[in-house]
Amino acid sequence: xxxxxxxxxxxxxxxEAFLTINCTYTATGYPSLFWYVQYPGEGLQLLLKATKADDxxxxxxxxxxxxxxxxxxxxxxxxxxxxxxxxxxxxxDSSYKLIFGSGTRLLVRP
Amino acid sequence: xxxxxxxxxxxxxxxxxxxTLSCEQNLNHDAMYWYRQDPGQGLRLIYYSQIVNDFxxxxxxxxxxxxxxxxxxFPLTVTSAQKNPTAFYLCAxxxxxxxxxxxxxxxxxxxxxxx
Numbered sequence: 001x002x003x004x005x006x007x008x009x010x011x012x013x014x015x016e017a018f019l020t021i022n023c024t025y026t027a028t029g030y031p032s033l034f035w036y037v038q039y040p041g042e043g044l045q046l047l048l049k050a051t052k053a054d055d056x057x058x059x060x061x062x063x064x065x066x067x068x069x070x071x072x073x074x075x076x077x078x079x080x081x082x083x084x085x086x087x088x089x090x091x092x093d094s095s096y097k098l099i100f101g102s103g104t105r106l107l108v109r110p
Numbered sequence: 111x112x113x114x115x116x117x118x119x120x121x122x123x124x125x126x127x128x129x130t131l132s133c134e135q136n137l138n139h140d141a142m143y144w145y146r147q148d149p150g151q152g153l154r155l156i157y158y159s160q161i162v163n164d165f166x167x168x169x170x171x172x173x174x175x176x177x178x179x180x181x182x183x184f185p186l187t188v189t190s191a192q193k194n195p196t197a198f199y200l201c202a203x204x205x206x207x208x209x210x211x212x213x214x215x216x217x218x219x220x221x222x223x224x225x
Contacts, residue, residue: 004152006152034213036216041218041219042218042219043116043200043202043216043217043218043219044153044200044202044214044216045216046213046214049213089152089153096141096158096160097143097155097158097168098143098153098155098202098214099155100145100152100153101152102150102151102152103151103152
């Protein structure tokens, strides 16, 4: 069945460092791909999305490109801030529901 | 403001008791979803509903029940049959069935603890 695999965390970075969180997927067809962010004690918020191959989703300095050939959707940011500390979830749509990865916790130190 | 509201934020239940978690949305969304989140794990789908008076089991429906009598409301009941109910529960809604051109809105979650 369809699935999403994320790199395990936590990922700990210093402020202004470059961020990459890896996400790969297994799916039939061409699902839409998403990154969601969860701040402590809260629900999830959509960070960005891509609906077809080679699309690049971007928001708040974060970017991810839908790579069909490598079945990947890695999240990147050029310069992280302390306020980016959160849990990040990669997800894909499958038969009208979202399938989530296990989440990657990001800790950014001042 | 439009949004999706879950209540209560924290809930304590004694073993053997049923408990109902509330989820209300005023976004006029057709589809609603319940997910369970455990530490170190992703979100797992419990139930989802694409239209009023209809719902389907997700991946971990055993020990849970839902109803969808109104478009705005999708309550989740955690029954005594659920063997490990302590978790963080998230409700979500989306505008229509296809995910491509819409986004899922999540509530703030309910943390259920069985004591």
